[in-house]
Amino acid sequence: MTKVKTAKFTIIKQHICQKIESGEWQQHAKVPSENELAEQFSVSRMTARRALQELTEQGLLIRSQGSGTFVATFKSQSSLLEIRNIADEIQERGHRHHAKQLTLKAVAVNEEIAILLNLKTNSINSVSVFYSEVLHFENDQAIQLEQRFVNSALVKNYLEQDFTQITPHEYLSSEAPLTEATHEIEAVLAAANICQLLNIDKSMPCLQVKRRTWSSKGVVSLAILTSPGNKYRLGSHLKF
């Protein structure tokens, strides 16, 4: 049989996969940068880049321009479950009202997403939500909204620019603390609605909502499938 000579970028991919599988690189851990990998494996940056990029497309890594590359949340859990964990933590901190509100919204979101996606495709790979230390923060400031798109099929290539017009500002405003969590849920809903609106089959919308001005204490960013590199972050992964 033909002897398959393993390509260099494949070796790097296998190396990274091994690190992830072995648990050495936990979820949300920072992966060596392109330059570091290039030097480590004695290849050019573009080769190391290719390895990172293909693993990103496979859903194992998440990349963020300016921040770096990180291990994705690939052990998919029910978003409902994880949102409920958030709600539990909120409740522990004594905000019963918000917790209840959030739980109700979580159920609604899951059902709505499920309905939406089953109409279009039944290949939901993973719907998961992760969160970190956002609950510590109190300050709110001006909020800006950005939209991006990754990994789509036919239709997306036409709609890319039109899509940027759809900016549901009203979903997000600066109010009392802890409302980011509920706002995030609404952002998920917004994304799902946008998908339905534009009749997109297989796409992955990526909403990034960030507090652009922040104090020295940290940044709050709400995101659907954005990089987990920021220290203080409440985000949700939504793949379909």
Add this chain to the structure above:
Amino acid sequence: MTKVKTAKFTIIKQHICQKIESGEWQQHAKVPSENELAEQFSVSRMTARRALQELTEQGLLIRSQGSGTFVATFKSQSSLLEIRNIADEIQERGHRHHAKQLTLKAVAVNEEIAILLNLKTNSINSVSVFYSEVLHFENDQAIQLEQRFVNSALVKNYLEQDFTQITPHEYLSSEAPLTEATHEIEAVLAAANICQLLNIDKSMPCLQVKRRTWSSKGVVSLAILTSPGNKYRLGSHLKF
């Protein structure tokens, strides 16, 4: 909002999508080569390459080293339906026995594939079979078998080299004419069995079976998800 400057490779992607959508480029049509696109859009070959590659990953195109790039079979049809069309055509040509045999096999294949895939994943994007003018040919010769892999997730990166060892020669032999069709069905079965054997979740095996020595009249190649570039070809697309 931030003005999104459209990247060059995106423009090329949109151009190709528009050609496909408008019907100007039919299924299995040849797409301009990397060099042609590069010259047409006044970009480097690598940029044109990226556009083609991303569309390939999205399932719109199929590329084959040495042959070229072609429009994929993205309007998914039931493989059963298409295999039956082949059977019908065979019957029209007066080979009743083969037609009946083929139809029976088609049913078995579909059921088996469905069972296999539902065990692993329920995201069958498309299972389709296409064919062309293979039925004109009569000659048989030595047959060789190759295996390749595309588009997989975690597991595949470990199994790539082991996979090349599995070469079910016995599925293919040189016999009477028209047996290529049934052999192809068996090749599909082989691919499905290999997937189950290696416990692969999301992968796309690519069996290429080719008559290495051919007359000046043409080539017969049996393939699962191989490029439709050859003039005389009986192949099947199997995506999951």
Add this chain to the structure above:
DNA sequence: CAAGCAAGCTTGTATATACAACTATTGACA
């Protein structure tokens, strides 16, 4: 006529380079 070789075209891999865009940190300054 058949078989095999060689040339030319295609995609695949890899390197080196440059600049753009974005992020996070640092440090100066009011």
Add this chain to the structure above:
DNA sequence: TGTCAATAGTTGTATATACAAGCTTGCTTG
């Protein structure tokens, strides 16, 4: 202390180049 500006680090885009690997065609040769 808080704000702003500069800087370093990271990923994104693009070009130019070279060679490897595979396919197709055409020619040569027996």
